[in-house]
Every structure is written in structure tokens, then in C-alpha cells.
Amino acid sequence: MTGSTAGKVLVVGALGVVGRAALEHFGQRPGLARVGLSRRAPDFAPEATWVSADLRDAQATRAALAAHGDATHVVYAALNEQPDLLKGWRDSGNVDLNTRMLRNTLDALREAPLRHVTLLQGTKAYGVHTGRPMPVPARETDAVRDHANFYFDQQDLLAERAAAQGFAWTIFRPQIVLGVALGSAMNPVATLGAYAALSREAGQPLRYPGHPHLLTECTDARLIARAIAWAWDEPRAHGEAFNIANGDVVLWQPVFERLAALFGMPLGEPVDTRMREAMPEQAERWRAIAERERLAVPQLRDLIGLSWQYADATWAARHPLPVPPLVSTIKLRQAGFGDCIDTQECIVEHLREMQRLRYLPR
Template identity: 45%
Template sequence: MSMRDQAVVVGASGIVGQAVLRAFAETPGWDAVGVSRRLPVNVPLHARHVSVDLTDRDACASVFGAMKDATHLVYAAVNEKPGLVAGWVDRDQMQLNLGMLRNVLEPLQANARGLRHVTLMQGGKAYGIHLDPNLAVPARERWPRHPHDNFYWLQEDYLRERQPHSGWHWTVLRPRLVFGDGLGSNMNPLPAIGVYAALQKARGLPLCYPGGPPRVYQAVDADLIGRACVWAARSIEARNEIFNLANGDEFVWQNVWPVIADAFGMAVGEPQQQHLAETMPPLEAQWAKIVGQHGLQAPPRFREFVGQGFAYADFQLNTGKTGPQPPSLVSTIKIRKAGFTDCMDTEDMLRRWIQRYQELRWLPPRDG
């Protein structure tokens, strides 16, 4: 049996899972195994990948039943229905996401020789942010559950029921708006904004803010989530606890828009509100042309590059809303007091990831 800890990262092709897989693979003392239906864009050098459909119970029993050396599980997979936002209150989707977790944990727990920790991802929807924007701020982990149906509760209760006498502990992380390098991720706004910027630039137009009224938000760098998962895996203070997670500062889209425009090598134009989910799809052929002209490695089809990111960007940018919007903030004091004090400047994060997309040739070069 391996003397090293082994982290199994489920959902490894997603924006969070890919960063978590990278974090464990780069941390001494860890073996990292990524699991997802699609191959991650960049599998770390010291990690391996296993492909499986999490909705296939028999396939999962075979794959996870063979992972005898697994010591830690990070579950970052999620199934989203077309239209994205409507699916967040769909009961069938909630049960599907619960079933996927069961398909992973049950064979893993039955066959792994020393499973010690499970990390589960939630998010701001735990506080009902998607249903009621007027929640008190900052939202805290100790609050009673917001009274709405959510697959978060189904998955969390499932862990709580299985955990006693199991030999493992759990941690729930609730990241804010995530930025990272996943392709085709349904909840990554950066490819959507990048495509919009590239199309504007190709037509000689400035980068106009397409969203609605201002709102104070928080974001989190995907790599910071990865480091938080490595910390939670071995921290006594993280056992059976829920933690909000964010960069550590706040931002307003309109205020960081000049930073985004500069990273793309563009001027800022006058705001032009539009639903990207409606205006971008008809321009797919123009995007494919940009991909060819610049020799990009990005998929020419929006489905493979953006996923449902246009709809997600519209939601985050408050497109279609009017009047002042209340702040959307959570407290991150609990995780800091528990020992995870990492942070990130959100403007620096935006520049870093846009530059990274340009280096990977997923987006045209800044000066191109």
C-alpha cells in the first residue's frame, strides 16, 4: 500500500476540479487522481486521469471500487440542465446530483483501505442568493439553512448520515464567483467575456459593459480553492465544518471593467446592456474565424469553449435588472480563524487569468 496520501478529485475537468487536481499534484506528499467524463485541458504532470460517467452506477462501482489507496475525496462535480438558472430549482436535477455523489462515495468507502476525508463544494446558492437578492450581509455559515430546496442539502445530509463511525471527516466549502481555466464550464464567466471582447475587438469596437446596475460582489481564484482543499484535507480545524471562501476583497463589475479591457488591449466604451446568451450565439461563425486567424487552440464552437457561460455571465452581470442592487457578500472570517489565511487581489486575479488564456492561445493576444 502506498505510504503517500492519495486525493481523488471528482469533476476534474471543471473550473474548480482542474485547479484542485493541480494543487494536490503540486503538493509534496500527495498522489492525485482526477476523475471526470471529459479529459481535463491540462492534466498535471504528476497526476493521472480516469474517465467515467458519474450517472452510470455500474461504471462508478467498477472505477471507484478499484481505488484501494484513496485517502481523500474532493467532490467538485455538478450536473447542470440547459438554461442553467432554471435548473437550480429543478427537483429532478437535485436528485441526479445526489445520485452522482452516491455513485462515487459508496464504492470508494467500501473498498478504499483508508478513506479519511471528504470535501464537498457548495456556493452562494446555499444562502438563497439566486432567489432573494436582499439577504442580510455578510452571510455566515452559522445561519440556519435558507428555506428552499437545493441539492446542496441533499448531498450534505447524505454525508452527515454516512459519516458517523465511518473513519472519515468532511468539509464543505462555499466559494464565491470562481475564475479559472476550465473549458466548456457552465459557471466560468471568463470564456464568455473573452469571446465578447474578441468579437468587439475584431470589429474595431471598444469593450462596452454589457450588464445591468452595479452590485458589490466577491470572487475567488480557482487556484486559491485548490490550496484551500489541500489545507482542509489534513486540518483538524476543518473537520465536519462549513466554510465560505473568497479572495478577501470585494469588487463591482463596472469598477473592474477598465482592468478587464486593458488586459484585452482595448478601450472602454459606453455601457450597452445586452443578454450575451441571446446576442453571442448567432456570432459563432465570426468567433470561429477569429480562432483561425489567430491560430488559437480554443474550440471554435461555443458549446466546447463557453458551455453555458453566456447565461451565467448575464446572471452575474445583473443583465436585465433595474435599480440599485443590494450587495452580495459572505463572511470569510470563519475559515481565516480556522487557519486558512490565503488571499488574492481580484484585479490581479482578472489580469492573471486573462493573460493565462492568451498564453494558452484560448484568446487572441493582447496586442494582436
Template identity: 45%
Template structure:
């Protein structure tokens, strides 16, 4: 293991934080690259480099730390305020490409022993944010012809891959859930904060979304396991894989399990926007933090842009007559390649909500 050093870009994000913990637990040398340090267990052998990947000069100045890197997990992401609108804007795409280039160009020069790179995409690769997609979406489908930074990053890496010794694995996870806070797309802290406010006000855990809508999820820890596997697996070399928990769910049917995990009663009513609700109850959240002795985290710092993501996932802004086929992906290719781990999605929610409580980010179950 002393010969294996992984650099994880986006180390404080929902995938990066789980990856840092997983690789460190297996004895790898871990270089965590992010502006904020990842919130991992004390004692983990992790070297954190505080870098803004938009700063090319800073990335090049840090290149001395890259010489021993053998593996890269690129999970860094730039999103604009409000989240969704930025997915269609060219400057968001250009920024994400520039961030990758700023890090990887000095790394390619310095890391002469580089063996493997993993990069994260998602179901937007299939155009799921634009139109109905095939059910299930498969990795062998032709590239969806829409502007997206995934394609910019992939083309860049494939060009660098030509003639090089390292291999590339591209990942397309479904909706990711984990323990990171203050990020663009992780709604576990959003649910935790919303539940704490409801309980403080003496209210049940009312489901804020629309009924119906079959979906898939993926646990950030499961992705971390897959990243670890791909780093050494011959059948992961130069492949693209979808990844999910292995089951399907609907939000309305899963909501009672989420409520149970929080020690609350579920309730159902008309859809409403959590962006508006949480913004109007920041003072209640501050009271919760004081009363329960939680980490002093202002609500905006806890949520990041993830409350916008929650409203998107819950379908609160979609017109009632809107109907689309579900966004479901096939994971047959990954299983046939040799990675078959899975987790029950209801158990996943309970796990992450419990971990947030253990870290004193949200109150313990009521």
C-alpha cells in the same frame, strides 16, 4: 506524500481543474474523475478516470481504482441547459444527489484509509438565488429552508460520516473564476471570447451589464489552496467555510482593468445579453480562431452554459427598478481557523485571461 492519494470528482470543472493542478504540484497522487480530461500542464502526475457519475454501474466497475484514496474533493456538478431555470427543478437536484451516491458508495467500501472529504456548495445555500440574504452571510446561520441539492448531498455525507474515521469540510465559495472551458459557471472564457470578437470587429470592450452591484469573487486557484490546507488541518475537520478573494468589487468599476488585461479600451452603454450577442457572432469567433492559430474550439464548446451565467451576474435581465442588498459573505471563520490567503480580484482576472491566451484558447492581448 506517497501515502496521500486524492480523488477529485469534477476534475475538468472550474474548481476541479485548479485542484488537480495544485495537488499534483505538491506531489500527491491524483485521481481525476470526469468525463473530459482536465486541461492541466503536460507532465503532471495525474491518473484520469473517464466516468459519467450518472452511470452507477460504471462507477462501481471503477471501484478498484479507489482503494488507495485517502482524500476526496467532490466538485462534480450537473446543470441543465440554460442553467438558471434548472436550479428550481427537482430532477436537477435528484441527479446531483445520485451522482454523489454513485461515486461515494463504492468509494466508501473500497477506500479503507479514507481520511477527509471536501464538498462544494455556494451562496445558493443561503438562498441568494431566491431572496435577499443577511449581509454578510455567516456559516452559523440556520439552514435556509428551500429545496436544493446542497442539502441532499450534505445530509447524505453527514449520515455516512456517523461513526466513520474520515472528516468532512463543506465549502461555500462566492462566484468562482478560473481557467476551465466548456463548463456551466466560469465566465472567464466568456469574457475572453467576447473581447476577441469585439476586437476582430474593431470595437471597444463594451461592458454588457448594469451599473452598480457590489459583489465578491473567488479565484479557483485560491480554492485549490484551501482544499489542500483542509485535507490535513485539524481545524477544518467537520466545519463549513465561506471563501472569497478577500476584497469586494463592482463589475463596472473592474471593467477597465479587464479591458487593460486584454489590451483593449473599455466602453459603457445599455445592458445587453451575451447569450444573444455571442450566438449571433459564432462565425466571427471561427475567423478569430483561424487567424490567430488558436485551438480549434467551436464557440458552444468553449462557453458551455457559462454565457447564461454571465448574463445572470451582469444583471442584464433584471428590471431597472430592481434593488437588492448585495450578496456578501463573511470569511472570518476561515481566517480564524488558519487559512488567510487572498488575491486582488483585478489581478485574478488578468491572471486567468493571460493563462487562456498562453494556452491558445483566446488571442493574446491586442
């Protein structure tokens, strides 16, 4: 599909970090109709068509997509997480549920003239959530299927449907995804901003709560959106899975220096804090900030979702990983997509955007 070719893209999970960035990016493609599917009402992209559905319900999914049987492209970025995020990653019931959600979506589009479907995975494809050492750098051929993981059930289902219906597919495996969203289960930008704002409100310096030497990678959601659009037109991307990352590596302590400067507060010594336990107790303080600053999100949980839990995993304070969770992006570059983004700069950009939207205080 070229940038000027007419079509209709359905972004499933359009209020998440990746879905939101994708829906916004596709607005730059003339002749492309955009449909966002989510359970909640949207707070952005009013020019897109929005539908609401619970993908766990096959009948509700069919009804929601009945008017969009002309979809040509699907970006599947929906995800069901359990209240205990890490346990849910290993839960066979959650594997079955996430696979059923994709199946319900594809069933509702059996007669659609689909050209391409994009599926999102991540480094759990390499067993990073199991505590075992990842290959460094992890390559796409290092994926392990010896544990409960809906990635591969979904991938097998997608490949089967693509062969039957004649559409192409591509899978992306991003590192820690950076972007703008509300209530996401895995949104480091929201946790960074809320943690800084709450520390400042309490008269405390900004203190890094993670492992001091954790080397990792991140992926800007806007980079993923660009890669998705690239894959539509690139035969070398069809039927393939690709790691995708910004192109640099990151230590979190220097990021906190930038964060302290953005929020106009001093930087303190690192601290051993379990975010999932300490930060929900700050809900009243957040409400006071939200009322005074007239923020759009008065409830801390509506901003953060399950992301305090994800922050603990991301910063690895209590359970440092045996090796740095780094991936190779050579396969993606050799296929023709070489875009990159500076990680520290993109974090600051997303934080400023969340301030502009009044999700976070200035």
C-alpha cells in the same frame, strides 16, 4: 495529512474551474498520487492519472473507480447543470440527480481508506438564486433549507457516510469562482475573454453589459485549492462549512477597464445586452478568430458552455439583486486560513493563462 505523507487524492469533476485548480495544486505535495475523474478527455496535467465516468450511472462509476480503492482524499467538484441554468437551480429533479451522483461516488469508495472528503457549495446556500434578499454579510449559520437545493441533500449524505466510515469532511462555499476551464457552466473568465475578443473583432469598443453599481465578491480557484489542502490537516475545519472569498470586493466596471487594456481596445459606454441571447450568434465570428489565431478551441460553445447564462446572472443587468451578495469569511479566518488574492489581478492572470494555452486570442 502532512505535505510529505503518502496518499491518493481523487478529484471528481477535474475539468471544471475548481477541479482543475485543485488537481494542479496537489501536484506540489510530494508523495501524493493524483487521480482526475471527468466525462471528457483532459487537456492538462498529463502526469496525473485520469479516469472517465458518468456519475449518473452507478455501475459505470464503480467500474471507473475500481482501481482506486486506495483513495485517501476526495475533492467532489462535479456538478450537473440543466440547459437552462437558472431554472435548473430550482428544479427538484436536478437536486435528486446531483445527490445521486455524489452517492454513486461514495458507494464506489465504501471500502477505501478515506481520511477526508471536500464538498463544494456556494451562495445558493443562502438563497441568492431565489431572488430573496441575502443577509449581508451572509454567515454560514444563515443557510436556508426551505427550497429545492441539492447542497443540503449532499451535505446530509456526506455527514452520514463520514460518521459510518470514519472520515472527516469540509464544505466550502465560494463566491463567484475565477479560474481556467473549458466548457464550464459557470466560468466568468472565459466569458470576459471571449466577449472582449469578439467585440474587438467586430470593431467595437468594450462595453460593460451589467448593472453599474453591483458590488460583489469573487474567489480564485487557486485559493480554494489551497484551502482544501489546509483543511486536510486542520481539525478545526473538520465537519464544518466555510464561506471563502478573495478578501476584497469588486465592481465589474473597473474590471472592464483592465480587460480593455489587456486586449488593446477602447472602452465604450455600458450597454444593455442579454448575453445568453446575443453571444451564441457570434459562433461564426469566433471560428474565424480561432482559425486565424490557431486557437485550440474553434467552437465557441466548447469554450463557454453555459457561461453566457451565468454572465447575465453575475452582472445582474436585467434583474439587479435587492442587496449586494456579500459573505462573511470570518469563520474561515478564525479557523486558521487567512490567505487572500487580489481579484482584478487574478482575473488578468487567468486571462493571460488562457491566452498562453491558446484558448483565447492575444
